[in-house]
Amino acid sequence: MLARNSAIIFLNKNIKCLLITFVLINPAFVKGQGIRTKTEVEVAEMKLRRLGQTEKKVDLLVDLGTYYLNLPGEIKADLAKAMSIQQQALNLAGKIEYPKGIAMSTVLKGNILRESGDKIGSTKIYEQAIAFAGKMDLKDQLAAAYAAMGNLFGNEGKDLEKKIGYNEKSLALYRQTGNKLEEGNSLKNLGDYYNIKGQPAYAIKLMDSSLAAYKAIGFKELQGVYNNMCITNIGLGNFSNALKYGLLAEKTADQLADTSLQRSSINNHLGLTYYYLRNDQKALDYWLVAKKIAERYKDPGYMQTIVANVATILVRMKKFEEGIAALKELIRKYPPTDTQMKLRIPYILFNTYYDIEQYAKAEPYFKELQKFHHDLPKDDPNQIYLYRSIIRKLIHDKQFVAADGYLQEHEKQSLQQKNLLALSQLHRLWFDVDSALNKPWSAVAHYKTYKRLTDSIWNNEKNKQISGLEIEYQTKKKDKDIALLSQKNQLQKVTIENEGRLRYIFIAGLLIAAMFVGLIYNRYRLKRRSNLILEQKQGEINAQNELLRKILNEKEWLLREIHHRVKNNLQIVISLLNTQSAYLDNEDALVAIRNSQNRMHAMSLIHQKLYQSDNLAEIDMKWYIKELVDYMIECFGTDKIQFTLETEVIKLDVAQAVPLGLILNEAISNVIKYAFPDDKKGKVHISFLFMGEECCELKIADTGIGLPAGFDPDHTESLGMSLMTGLTEQLNGEIKMWNDDGLVLDVIFKRHNELITESSALLINKN
Known part of the structure; x- marks a missing residue:
């Protein structure tokens, strides 16, 4: 259990690496397709020689400067080249009075300064870009400047809140301009940030919206979003969806021949998914591939994360010495630079030494974890794993009363994060504590909760994953x-x-x-x-x-x-x-x-x-009519019409349920739109009852103005009336309508199936 915990803390750290990949390595996620290969650079340079002093030349210069900015690493020559091209774009845009070009090239300059490490200088440039784009009402460029300003802030505490604020401003502007590509980028980035913030459920919604925006314009490079969906579902304990999106990311990257550092992240997350699905060998295989890619790109952040994962799986495979050696080599070659990795290494070492019962060696690492526990804010997502280490230490030291207090704090944060896996492990520890404190009933309750959550996470999710992902090739095999x-x-x-x-x-x-x-x-x-x-x-x-x-x-x-x-x-x-x-x-x-x-x-x-x-085969029309009426009320937003339903438990097959549902839809629409003009109040009674011998009657009566004088339903050009008539014929039924203190619509037909169901009338008032 504790070896598993070591990998969980990886999630937020890994998202930071993921963001670096998309913002710097993959320009398609920042400014459309852009210039991405050396061949495209050569073609662009040829075009620049032919183009005169035009807006197209400014746009092409900005794209070319972005290409040099986004080349792997932080090579000074590439940044100098990017800055030279940016200056050409800015000068030309000013000369030909091209506001959009001025704004774009200004943002590019800020990006170059940020990449070179000049945060103060880049901040000033971004502020200039924001002021200029706002003044000129350039919404797309203003949105790009806000997003770029957000990239100046880190992924922790108040910095993360500022980053989210700037990106939400950017998203609102892109939605105003209908820029679906950049809307997708903004939603994807916000999904990353909210996942880091410890709100994975909301992050999933944002990423779903991001996918919808990308697919609406036929954008194919979706491996990054799928990768983020994978890691967010891991955080939620939904390993079936995590595996689905991880494999989609891998498949999409293969189809697009993606060889960027992003492939390391994809393999890393698939390894983490298989780790939770208890397939240790597959997890190790994916992590070793991720490690090779990170080594090729010489990325220390990725190396820290992946080597720590490899050490974790080695510990779980009972290769304790190899795991400890890998961590110590990591500290020597890639010293941790951020809080999460500084916390993660002592976390793994503490739990590993406890696993092999070398408590004296674990003690200094526990002291480091205690310091993090006191220094980090109480609502920091990482506290959940620090609580677990402290609880484990207190249980070992037989300080059960103190452990009980930490368990309560642990439970609060697990519920806030909706982390089912953490909750299941928490209740297992609580069982041990209550057993030691001679609280048998409480201990049994915690153990039952532990089993319920464990079954929900592992058995159910694993079965879904197996049936869902293997169905494609099982058919051919069978x-x-x-x-x-x-x-x-x-x-x-x-x-x-x-x-x-x-x-x-x-x-x-x-x-x-x-x-x-x-x-x-x-x-x-x-x-x-x-x-x-x-x-x-x-x-x-x-x-x-x-x-x-x-x-x-x-x-x-x-x-x-x-x-x-x-x-x-x-x-x-x-x-x-x-x-x-x-x-x-x-x-x-x-x-x-x-x-x-x-x-x-x-x-x-x-x-x-x-x-x-x-x-x-059949649908319960009692449920269906209630749901449809609720939807229509919500859709039209009417509160002056009172609906009452009187329905029996009648089951119809699809062939009859669909036309009956459409008739009901047309009738309710007509009542709401025409029966009560000038916001007049009224009532509508809907009944669906047996008439004997398997005959059913749908009756809709309102207290509205009724049919106009001389109205003939058989000779009308109304589409709704024609639909209701045609659908009634499809039911082999009969439709009638007459005025009776309002309009009464009556549809009688015979049910297809021969099953006789028990029925009971229910009267429901809807205001």
Whole structure:
């Protein structure tokens, strides 16, 4: 358990390394595709010689300067070259009065100064860029300047808060300008920062939004976001998703032939995921590959992190001396420079010496950890691991009362971070403490909580990961197995037939030799062989039945997945329509889009319920009608209409549930929009009840203005009315409507399935 803890503290440190990779190594995440190879540099230099004093030349100079800035390492010659090109861009932009070029080249100058270590100088330049871009209303360039200013601050304490503040300003501006690429970059960076801050759940939301922004413009270099999603899910204890995103990052990097330092981070996170999934050899293999890449780039930050991980896995593999030696070599070659790595090394050494019961050697490292515990803020995410070390020491020293106090603090922080893994380990330690303090009932409660959390993290997540990631190749494998089984069955049939022929020839010979004795013997042999054949066939039948059962389970899983995908696709279409509506100012078009969104949501609810339910054939309309009405109320934001529902437990298949849901959607939309003009208050009663002989009745009655005089539903050009009529025909039902202190809409149809379910009426008031 304690060896596992050593790796957990790695998370925040690793994110720092990750940010360096994206901001400095991969310019595509900063300014679009840009110039990225030597060939592109040569082409750019040729274009510069041909271009006159134009805005395009300024843009190209900025891209070229960014290329030299982002070359690996901090080589002075590269920075000098970048600064020379920046000065050309700034001079030309000023000469031709190109405000955007002035702002871009000013930000580039600040980036160069920051990379060269001149924080004061870069701060002044960024302030100039912010003032100029704000004055000229250059929102994209102002956003870039805010993001660049944020990069001046570290990833701890108040610095991290300032960094987040600047990036949130940047994100707001990119959203105003509709710059999806930079919106994606900002969301990704904010996801990193909030994960460092100890808010992984919110970080996941930001990264999901980042992926959506990137995919909206067809941006393919998503390995960085997938990598960040992997590490954030590790922090949440969701190792199934961590493995999924880690493998996606690796696959995407392979497809794009990415050989940057980012590959070290991807391998590092996959190693960490396999570490938590208890696959020590795979974890070690990935970390060794990550170490080679970091060595090639001579990056001390990555080397510190990865070597510490390698030492951790060696300790868990009972190679204690090798692990300790690796850490001491790390201290000698790559002395830690930041707080987290300075804390992590004594943390691992303390727990390792405790694992091998060399308590005297562990003591100096414990004192270092105590100092960190007192110096760090109480809400620092790393306190959770310092608490664990202190608790372990107190338990060893039999100071159980003191340990109980630290356990309470440990629990508060674990709950704040939503760290299920830390919580499970905490309750296991609490069990030991309460047992020693003679609190048997409390000890049992903590042990039960420990088992529940452990089962939730390990068994459930691991099973999901296995079924989700292996399904792709298991299908092909099973097809081959089925073909091989068919061949074996065919061969077995031929063999059985040949054996039968030989047997009958042998029996015929025996009959000639001794008629009477041979006949008796033959009967005995036939009976014995028949039983054997029956047993063999029964075995084959059992095997086939087992195979069919497995195939049926797989088909059910695939059907559930199809409903899930259909629901997701409908949600995507809803989101696309929502995005499209932002670019329209035609009210009729906006109304049409909103109506389409509502209809799609009505269908999406059905597929959502089906894939979440054990019954993939039918949907409970009592639940569905309530959910759809709640959605429509929320969508239209009406509070002057009171809805009441009276529904029975009636289950319909998809073929009937979808048209009925769309009819209900159209009817409620019409009531809200037309039945109560001028914000008039009113009531709507919706009922869905059995009428006997499997007939169902949907009735919607309102207290509104009703149908206009002379209205003929059979001769109307209303799309909604046509839809309801057509959908009722699809149900093989009958639709009627009449005025009765308002409008009454009545749809009667016969349910398809023959199952009779118990029903009970329920009256629900919605205000």
